[in-house]
Amino acid sequence: xxxxxxxxxxxxxxxxxVKIPEGLWLSCPACExxxxxxxxxxxxxxxxxxxxxxxxxxQERVRQLSDANTFEPMFExxxxxxxxxxxxxxxxxxxxxxxxxxxxxKEGVQCGRAFVKGRAVMLCCxxxxxxxxxxxxxxGEKITRxxxxxxEHDLPLIIVSCSGGARMQESGFSLMQMAxxxxxxxxxxxxxxxxxxxxxxPTTGGxxxxxxMLGDVILAEPKALIGFAGPRVIKQTIRQExxxxxxxxxxxxxxxxxxxxxHRQELRNEIARIVDFANK
Numbered sequence: 001x002x003x004x005x006x007x008x009x010x011x012x013x014x015x016x017x018v019k020i021p022e023g024l025w026l027s028c029p030a031c032e033x034x035x036x037x038x039x040x041x042x043x044x045x046x047x048x049x050x051x052x053x054x055x056x057x058x059q060e061r062v063r064q065l066s067d068a069n070t071f072e073p074m075f076e077x078x079x080x081x082x083x084x085x086x087x088x089x090x091x092x093x094x095x096x097x098x099x100x101x102x103x104x105x106k107e108g109v110q111c112g113r114a115f116v117k118g119r120a121v122m123l124c125c126x127x128x129x130x131x132x133x134x135x136x137x138x139x140g141e142k143i144t145r146x147x148x149x150x151x152e153h154d155l156p157l158i159i160v161s162c163s164g165g166a167r168m169q170e171s172g173f174s175l176m177q178m179a180x181x182x183x184x185x186x187x188x189x190x191x192x193x194x195x196x197x198x199x200x201x202p203t204t205g206g207x208x209x210x211x212x213m214l215g216d217v218i219l220a221e222p223k224a225l226i227g228f229a230g231p232r233v234i235k236q237t238i239r240q241e242x243x244x245x246x247x248x249x250x251x252x253x254x255x256x257x258x259x260x261x262x263h264r265q266e267l268r269n270e271i272a273r274i275v276d277f278a279n280k
Contacts, residue, residue: 058127140177165205
């Protein structure tokens with residue numbers, strides 16, 4: 001059955017028509033099998049047939065990683081402005097308003113204190129559903145404040161990255177966040193703080209080129225796309241054939257760039273073990 005089969009349809013059963021609700025089934029993009037949506041969601045948004053990890057938003061990520069009712073959102077008063085008065089097909093303000101209405105969030109990252117299996121942590125989760133998780137001035141500011149809070153209170157820092165890179169509508173203001181977050185992480189490291197970076201599909205652009213790859217321990221979900229530029233751009237630049245799957249988490253693990261590939265259902269346990277090992 002094709003993706004169209006995920007829409008509502010009717011079938012004949014014992015001489016009567018039964019309407020199947022819209023969205024009850026969906027096609028897995030990896031194995032192309034039809035799967036029951038609720039079963040997939042109960043399986044941490046992972047395909048029960050082939051283990052494909054579906055992309056999820058920040059709120060779902062927070063729910064999966066933190067102990068129930070322990071996440072305390074912080075820095076929610078920060079709002080994005082339009083310093084460049086940027087306009088393409090639409091103005092940046094119009095695009096921001098549409099993203100905020102679609103997601104119910106002010107910006108593309110959720111930050112706050114939480115407990116992970118009883119361990120107090122500072123948790124930041126980028127949100128692919130908001131501007132593709134792009135790095136804006138507010139996203140960078142919230143992450144920087146989170147790093148500084150973790151340093152001040154001697155908390156392990158967990159950042160879950162998923163991003164399309166810098167936000168083009170903010171140009172240099174977005175690129176400046178790479179240096180700002182990296183400098184805050186250097187101070188966190190000087191103070192003896194622990195930073196666990198979790199890379200998910202996709203982690204690209206300025207996020208990869210800054211805080212995402214600066215973890216004391218770098219974890220990644222299976223088959224996540226991780227890189228700076230896309231393979232087409234790289235191939236055109238270096239004019240060489242590229243290895244198959246060279247931007248997957250498994251390839252980066254073999255190259256020694258990340259420390260471990262961890263199934264989504266094991267992330268909480270793995271984070272808790274690392275925190276205990278670091279005696280934080």
